[in-house]
Amino acid sequence: MTTTTPVPTETECPPIDFGELKSECVAPRPSIMGQKRGLRSILWLSFKGIVRGLLTTLSYFRRPSTVVTQQYPENRETLEMFERYRGRLSLIHNEEGEHGCTACQICERLCPNASIIITKDKKNEATGKPALDQFIWRQDTCTFCNICVLVCPFDTLEMTGDFESSVYDRRLLVFNLNEYAGPTAGQLDKLEDDELAKAQMKPMKKYQGPVPMCGGEMDGIPKLDVEKPTDV
Amino acid sequence: MYDGTVATLFFYFFAVASIALALGVVLGRRLLRSAVCLIGVLGSSAGLTLVLGFEFIAGIQVLVFIGGIVVLLLFAIMMTSEGHTFEQRPSAARRVMGGVVATAFFVVTLSVYVHTDFPPATAEDLAVSHEDVHAIGRKLLSNERDGYIVPFEVISLLLLAALIGGIVIARKHDPEDT
């Protein structure tokens, strides 16, 4: 009679055999379920979690200062939108009212739904370089994806927090973003003659046209079929 | 609420409701509607016991039959019916068998009814309170001559067996056990 050696009993869970995948396996995140814990420890952790959750919500309940709700029409004067909010595209103008857009049209080409249309003067008389004529942004088709802002090599575009853009006519959602047609701020600075520089800046209005969607002429905005918007 | 016109009115109300709804259970061809009618039948019979003053019986009736059995029935209908809940036209054999069983049951009930004399309740009978839960409890668990401890325990054992059987059936089988 030979006594068989007792098989070593596995009290612990046997380690899972990952085979060749072992090197790629990531250690499981420490959690209540992942680690081997006693019943008391699990109960204690669950209890702690429940109480912590309750206390968190209670702390919000107790302090009305944590309320984030904006009472919009009432606090219109003091309302500050978040920096990351994308309400409306705008072309940055400096203190002298000069923009930095070279009319490179990168934003126009990358716009996923063709909401940006840029017309340019191929060769400016004074600088001899291309100059922006019109920066048209169609808010009615824009998805506010922010690509134009990201790709602009001169950082001249930004999204502002102005969100009150409802209008009664969607023709009014087509904006001319530049305040003047002409060369960039840097090119204007290089011109020695101030008078000459001033002369290059042809003022543009917010609604310069053209009117989209074959709409009729309105409020002095010329029709779409007008080839070159006339200065008013 | 043992006598008086109101009790009589309530009696007739519950009696008529229970018969009408029972007919609805049998004659209705939508299974779920029949089940809802069955709730009504059981509810009205609970109401009848309530009119007689047996509050405990009425409560247990609602608790066990409506809260337990009809809900189980509804679950069974919802789980098993494959899209259609209209009952198919029963076959001839089923009709004959059903008729035989129903007639036999009716004959037995009628014979019991005919051969029993129902004495009118005396004032003493009416004065006895039917609401004493303590008395019911004591009687149920007493081991004296008029106690019901043995049936109670037998029923408990039966229910326990049913419970264990249910667990065994529902248990996940290991593929190795076969």
Place this chain on the structure above:
Amino acid sequence: MADALLNQLSLTLSVHTSDVFVAPAMSLADRASRALESGVWGAVLYIVIGLVAVLTAVSVLGLVMSYIERKVAGHFQCRLGPMRVGPHGVLQSLADGIKLLFKEGIEPGHGDKVIFIGAPIFSITATILLLAIVPLAPGIQVVDMNVGVVYIAAVSGLGVMGILMGGWSSNNKWSLLGAMRAGAQMISYEVSLTIALLVVVLFSGTLKVSEIIESQQQGWWIWRGHGVAIVAFCLYVIASTAELNRTPFDLPEGESELTGGYHTEYSGLRFSFFFLAEFANLFVFSALAVTFFFGGWLPFHVGNYEGFNSVMDLLPPVISPMFWFGSKCATLIFILMWFRWTFPRLRMDQLMRLEWKVLLPIGFANLILAATVVLTGLYFFPSAT
């Protein structure tokens, strides 16, 4: 005929409005049974008045509770809740009620119309029946049965039927799934609920609700039960949250997977019936917890500290029960709302495991322990009887 009617009216009205608050020598339930037995017209008048009173109570309860719920939820989530209709939005739920009243009641095409219409009525009837046994103050209780606890267990089971009927007759898979979940969940947790209540029944030795309150004159059962009652109370709170389909257990209407659960297809007044039933149930379950564990309308007393107790008794006897019952009830409702807006939803298998493998064994062990405590007379405070 007319004279008799007027006579009965005055009798019934006097039965209801005369000095109920001042000297509750005769409880509302007794008065009701007297009115019922006084004759046919008395019974009819009693039923009509009772119906009007109960419907008003349920509607007002639903309006107030839904406003409070939304306000509390808002502040738990760093929001404000309703703010526009009336000062701080107090009229919001009234506006919503009017809106629901005027909305079209849409019926699904191939559903079972009779059951579809009947389901919300069934649901709210169960709630109203349950509301009848809540003792609001000494004597102010519509039904005071000898078998009150059996009644509670029986009637609270009826609510499932309304939900099952609604889910089935909607002819919509989400509704049906929601109803099945609701049914399974409510049947399961009802067991724990009843077992938790049975502990108090063991302590007080009666099934009558008013007597259960009176048995707590010496101290509330939650303190006197040697911790057994505290366990029972915790079980009760968990089970009633599940019974109410509130958030840690709101799988029946889990919005993310079932759109609206069993009331997906309901609109207008029928939806508002389900809604009212839900909120009235919230009140009823809190009120029952107060009745069974926190002494109902009894004021807060500590043992034999006469000074403290007399301070607690300062309120005049008319207001005192209302104040104590109301404040206890409001606290419990707040706790249930706190749970709802804090915890995430469970999974269905977790829900069932919690009931059958955790709560039910604890409940049974607790019941046996309670029986031992009662048999050995180990109450915390010596009872007067």
